[in-house]
Amino acid sequence: MKIEDQISASVRKGIKELYGQDVPENLVQLQKTKKEFEGHWTLVVFPFLKISKKSPEQTAQEIGTYLVQNEPAVAGFNVIKGFLNLTIASKVWVALLNRIHSDAAWGIKNAAADAPLVMIEYSSPNTNKPLHLGHVRNNLLGNALANIMRANGNKVVRTNIVNDRGIHICKSMLAWLKYGNGETPESSGKKGDHLVGDYYVAFDKHYKAEVAELMEKGLSKEEAEAQSPLMQEAREMLRKWEANDPAVRALWKKMNAWVYAGFDETYRMMGVGFDKIYYESETYLEGKEKVLEGLEKGLFYRKEDGSVWADLTPEGLDHKLLLRSDGTSVYMTQDIGTAKLRFQDYPINKMIYVVGNEQNYHFQVLSILLDKLGFEWGKDLVHFSYGMVELPEGKMKSREGTVVDADDLMESMIETAKETSGELGKLDGLTKEEADDIARIVGLGALKYFILKVDARKNMTFNPKESIDFNGNTGPFIQYTYARIQSILRKAAEAGIVIPSEIEANIELSAKEEGLVQMLADFPSIVQQAGTDYNPSILANYAYDLVKEYNQFYHDFSILREENEGLKVFRLALSQNVGKVVKQAMGLLGIEVPERM
């Protein structure tokens, strides 16, 4: 049982005895005592004034006195206005650290056999261009969320839906045929996704030129765009693709394979992965069936031109197109099809879509449609809606070349980490492999933490001109603290000091040490909250607060030089467990921690 729950129960009992009335649990507000005041937990007594019919101060006095006499964990109290600050005895904190110490997976739950199955969709790239900064946020959030859901005792299936078909893919293919001269990733040394992306850009360039030329001949912009031979060829290619034309399909497979090899490399570097990948080329026809089924059941209606619609005005929304008049699918149809396949493949209890907030409306509609179509989890599907990553001058625009490429970004972060480490002399005496690995961990840690510490639903700003910091509230700051702790533990081991599994309770702790144990004790509920709120940033902020507190402790107290043996092993155990929890918290965010840096 958590200390705060124990105290909370005693408070209710005390109020019952003092004032003769039961108070509901939610009126007992126990919060961590603010730093400026003495104590560990603070009870807000305002809600009880109606019952006590006394002043805030007097009520707090009475409850405090009761707790000191009747609740063994409470050693003392002080009252400031309507706030009752409770002090917990040192031996309680030592006992708590012992409990944390004995639990290697403190705060992390394992999935039971009958645990709910959560499927998380994230990444969802197009196969016509490499991943960029927006995908980075998506991937990091999706990966972290998957870890967090698993740590909360759920079975988790990570999934990706690859948008591998459509006119945009044909554009890259066509441009490659026309201007590629048979270039391959092998022949050019280019990463496959970048190579294909380059041809997508090439298509756009030539197409723009064509349109401009046609407009000079007096055509309007619309006419020119419609008559552009390139665009017509691309459309023709799409028709052939849909008709299963062998040559087009072969080219499509070849170029997509290049892209996937490139994506895999990016994903591996980023440290994210998937348990099951779906391809739109395999799901888009499924949705059509499901829509027609819904049409038969009278859930949808058909217009005169043959298009199929859903009337969502009863739900306060609009009419939504589900099938075009020529019978082909739209985006929504594909998502329905993908949902159908997933439901066939897994006994899904909850579906989480990690998709940008620009698609809020889409998922509102999807939820309603899936529900109508009889998917049990449709109604409460979770759209994990995250904000855009913006540059100081606004959105990233491929036309203006301001798109921040994921591979470039990671590479430059690692490079910066390497330079910084070198300048600080941190790499002396390490092999090149060790040095490279540390640079990778630190560089990626800086990037990941930078993105994950921000509340996911908010838009965030990224300035490519200023490199991401390595000092202050950053990933490397947290990693550094971890490395420091490991250094102390190594030295302790060298000196032959063994940390006992049970620390003796007869030592007096400082407020700093008690505060650290209290923070460690909070970890399980932080993990839980991150799960129920779908909010990885809580973990990032927690990790920062914890190591900031630890660094102050590290600065003010001796560990290995402490003469009192009991205190020494306590501080070692405390350090070890701070390290353990930091590693765990960062691990949930998908951030590695180095043994030295």
Added chain:
RNA sequence: GGUUUCGUAGCUCAACUGGAUAGAGCAUCGCCCUUCUAAGGCGAGGGUUUCGGGUUCGAAUCCCGACGAAAUCACCA
């Protein structure tokens, strides 16, 4: 225009879901390495929480209004 989201220090972000004097980092200016890793620690300055009302013991947080920003409202995905 409708809907949704957002507006906190010069900048990037917090604020335990309505609690105490709104906190961190960056940047600026000082101080601390013959002592366990200075990617660290300590200190200073920096705020009418966009503005105006309301709700109550108490509001950055909830409600109403104004102003500002973003997204979306496609037979694109």
